[in-house]
Amino acid sequence: MTGRMRSGEITGKPVVTLAGEDLGQVKDIVFDPSTGSIGCFTLAGRGLLAGPLHRALLWRNVHALGPDAVMVRDASALEDDDTAAQPEADERGGGNVLGIEVTTRSGTTLGTVTDAVVETGRTPVVAGYEIETAEHRRVLLPVAGPVTVSRDRMLVPDAAARYTAGDLEGFGAAAEGLRDRLRHEPEED
Amino acid sequence: MLFSEARGRAVMELTSAETVGTVAAVTVAPSPARITALRLKTRGRGHDTLDWAHVASFGPDAVAVEEAGHIRDAKDTDRGDATHTDHDPLGKAVFTETGLRRGTVIDVEFDEQSGDVRHLLTDEEQIPGADILGVGGYAVVVGVPRETAHSTPS
Structure with a gap:
């Protein structure tokens, strides 16, 4: 919880x-x-x-x-x-992930990072990112664990793009969906 | 009893039978939750901190102290001391150790024999004394059971 x-x-x-x-x-x-x-x-x-x-x-x-x-x-x-x-x-840029591009492992650019979603509690973690798409839509993109970040972009699994949420209420289900998906069909690292 | 009922009660010196002040405020320390001192309102004498250990009895109409010499000056108390005014819980915000705000302390329920704090009363609930982790200058921090660390459903 x-x-x-x-x-x-x-x-x-x-x-x-x-x-x-x-x-x-x-x-x-x-x-x-x-x-x-x-x-x-x-x-x-x-x-x-x-x-x-x-x-x-x-x-x-x-x-x-x-x-x-x-x-x-x-x-x-x-x-x-x-x-x-x-x-x-x-x-x-001060080690900031805000403003960098998010790309799937297969090479689709999803948007740029505008914020991070943090799970609160005793072991708080970054559970995903808010990204702004090319159409200026803001969506929440869950991640399952650390992501690969370079000065050019952040790489996320292809599956992540299918489990986005429009708001924090829907984010839990999206994160759960991604975790399930990666458990059953892990992508290459 | 509630501290709100004790506020204003006379503090009398047993050697002279004189009133040396009235109960004005209280300081609380955790584990075990207890009253460390009473803060007195005096007639400008400055001596205003009565350690709980020197309370001879806490009666329904007056609090007895053996002799007024036991009453110290608040200004001689440093911030680390459990009787420093920073440790007055009344009016303080309550936070859980997981960073959730849980109202404001409005009263303290304590045992007048032992000085044990049974509950802190907030505008929302009663918090058992055993849950108190700290009473500081900014807030009162209380523990939460691990299973229900967060009440927000996910």
Whole structure:
């Protein structure tokens, strides 16, 4: 039983320790371009005039991601600086997967990534992406596990294109459909 | 009893029979959930933090303390201390450890003999004291059973 949200909705959520202290709020989401997952969050202080905190929160140090807050065990979950959020020299565009092209393994371009769909809970994962098609339609595309991402495109199984959803309500069924399909007819890696 | 019923109750010193203040607020610590201190309203004397350990009895009309010297200054309490005002749960937002908002604390139900916190009352429900993971400056965090970590159907 998990909820889902677009990664963009995480922005502004408070980061709260299990002891009930707030460490700040999520400012930006930094994707890990090697897996298409989330690498870390950058944080800002809370309040109208608060600036950036310059301390990154690594995805693996998140205790749980909920609809109302990002929970961490304690203040030590934060990095001492925000170097984790800095792009590496050989990466393009800050290691962001937003804006890159999505192509099936057989070579059909589906659209460009506009957001990621995140499953909330104790082991939050990127479960798919929102893409904008050439016809400017936005659809949600489930993925089953890490995807192959280069600076040019993100590769998804051919089957993924057949299990898209129009909204988050329909996304669960689409993701389930894709998982079933890949279990029975695995595609070559 | 509910903290809302205890608020305003006189705190008397047993050695002098004098009223040294009234109960104004409370601080709570988890595992086991208990009251760590009462915050008193005093007539400008500053001494306003009464550790639960120094409460001689919590009567229906007055709270007794052996001697007023046991009552400390809140400003001498640092933030890490369980009696710091940060640990007052009233009015705080409740979050589950999975990041779900569960209302706001409006009252504390406690045992006046032991100081054990039985429930936190929110505008929506009663949360057992045993579920409390932390009472901090920002929020109260409560645990959820693993099976029902999320109530949102998928």
